Amino acid sequence: MFDQIHATIRRIPRGRVATYGEVAKAAGFAGAARQVVWALQTAQRLPWHRVVGAGGKILLPAEKGLEQRFRLAAEGVPFRGSRVDIDQCRYIFLKHDVPQTPAGETKISRSPHPQRRR
């Protein structure tokens, strides 16, 4: 299964992110979000930083969390406060490879109230 999860994570393009749950689901293990963690831990050379918690929360502890933020920010992932603006950069796993709107260009479904967030 790790293989599946790895492959799935590898599909996440630069500048986008996905939640553990989504990844698990896309990999064929709906509800096994925690297994994604395992996969991330064991595997190397993966865009691990593109995997965040539900709502765009960065779940890694302190140091690591900051690094993830850096990496994501470097890829152009928009942040909203301490979390990723997942509404804009969320990667939707497709059955077939179809290019998705790159983060920052056209906004996908945005919140009707883009007002200040903390």
Place this chain on the structure above:
DNA sequence: CATCTGACACTAT
């Protein structure tokens, strides 16, 4: 086979 363990998700408060 019984338990424990996680970078979780979801709901209620």
Place this chain on the structure above:
DNA sequence: TATAGTGCCAGAT
């Protein structure tokens, strides 16, 4: 919004 409790699943011991 932030925190706490409960449910979850697969692998390791």
